[in-house]
Amino acid sequence: MTARFAFVLEQTLGHVAHTRNLERALAATDWIDGTVVKLPYEPRGSLERLPGLRNWSLRASLMARSALRRRLGEGGLDAAFIHTQVAALLSAGVMRAVPTVVSLDATPANFDEVGEAYGHRRGQPLAEAAKAAVNRRAFLAAAALVTWSRLAADSLVGDYGVPAARVRVIPPGVDLSLFRPVERPAGADGLVRVLFVGGDFARKGGPDVLAALQGVPEAEVDVVTGSERVQVPASVRCRVHRGLRPGDPALLDLYRRADVFALPTRGDCLPQVLAEAAASGLPLVATATGAIPEVVHDGSNGFLVPVGSPSDLRLALRRLVDSPTLRQAMGEASLEVARRDHDAMANHRQIFSLLAEVSQLDSAIRQTNHPFEARN
CATH class of the missing domain: 3.40.50.2000 (Glycogen Phosphorylase B;)
Structure with a gap:
């Protein structure tokens, strides 16, 4: 059988390469009918340049929710994948309808710890409590969460109350066919x-x-x-x-x-x-x-x-x-x-398997001729 998955990903900084590697893994997998939605960081029109929509969290969340609703209007989905949690903030309703894996490189609490180097400062206590509540709502609506590090996984559990059993550590990985050792010429x-x-x-x-x-x-x-x-x-x-x-x-x-x-x-x-x-x-x-x-x-x-x-x-x-x-x-x-730990192809196969698991398709797919393996 074929699984119908939607992948919604931010296109900021290193997330662009992450998307490229995901698309490469999808192309080598024959049991997934995948839709990839890329969320551009740069505003695309005059509407997105309005003062409120200049905020990336709001803009990414609106784009993600709109894309998922549009995809659901075209036909059913077995599961969805949203990267990062910033894009998932307004999709709790969609996540209740479609089993969803939310992926993140770091939690807001993680970022607060290193934020000074970025010029970032924590807000007032009430604002920080509201931010934590919004993120917790998205985290708890997800069927499972993927973090790029153990640090982020521990933060989900300790700072946001996510059950540890719902968290997987899967680094994004790199394309090992591109990044590889060679015999180095002398400088x-x-x-x-x-x-x-x-x-x-x-x-x-x-x-x-x-x-x-x-x-x-x-x-x-x-x-x-x-x-x-x-x-x-x-x-x-x-x-x-x-x-x-x-x-x-x-x-x-x-x-x-x-x-x-x-x-x-x-x-x-x-x-x-x-x-x-x-x-x-x-x-x-x-x-x-x-x-x-x-x-x-x-x-x-x-x-x-x-x-x-x-x-x-x-x-x-x-x-x-x-x-x-x-x-x-x-x-x-x-x-x-x-x-x-950082083979992008192998790690994306883990993500695909997790999507099949949360959609309860894993046992059915394993019984067909489409196991959780890429084509040769």
Whole structure:
């Protein structure tokens, strides 16, 4: 039998690549009749530019609810998938009619913990209580929830009262056919190549990378960013790359040429570039903010350093620069983490299986010729 699923996804930041990987997995699966709805971040018309609709939470929720109602008007659905919870806030009624899996990278409580780095501040107590209530209503209306990290899963249970049995940790993963280790050519003059990828140069810790490398003359750095202001110290060998999108061949080439990946971010929940770097077989140096320790295992596949400490970052980079053996061992450990936890194709199959489970189609599908496997 064929399952009828609708997938509604935000198109902001790393969620674009998440959608692309989901579509790739759908194309390789023959038991799902899937509808994919993409929610664009940029306002599409004059109506969406009205003051109230400039709020992304409201705009995304309205778009998602409208899309799901429209899809239901075209025919029945067995289950729906909404990413993120921001888009699910106004769809509790739809979720009561159609078993729905809500996916999220972080809860609002998680974001509050790292929000200072984004310029975000908690509101007044009454406003925060209302925000928590609205999110709790959406979470509890879902048949199941998927989080990108254990940190977010624990927050759903502890901060929002979601039963633990309804929560699954399934990272979004990366395309392992694109992000993969290669035999790395030696850098110019035998220098060790460090890679930094962060759209927001300051928040992602770019200045700390450049400051740390002033004490590591044996290294050079490639900086991939969307920021215009990057002040490079005269003593640091640095190339700045702008305008590279996720999956860009030039970006993939930088991963393949790198020896070490550094992201000493000031605040993040779970930056996907770490999974990309791990899949590329790189040792990782990052801070322990958000769920980063779930990807960077200190002393195993990289090092965790304090936030805002170029001196500690320098020590970690120095250890990797000085030891090709350590770089290789940690790179191999990163690759193991990526293949086990961050294979986008395998992880999306888990999501498809969960949708079949909540729609109570799982036993019926298993009895047909369409098991929970992708076509070869």
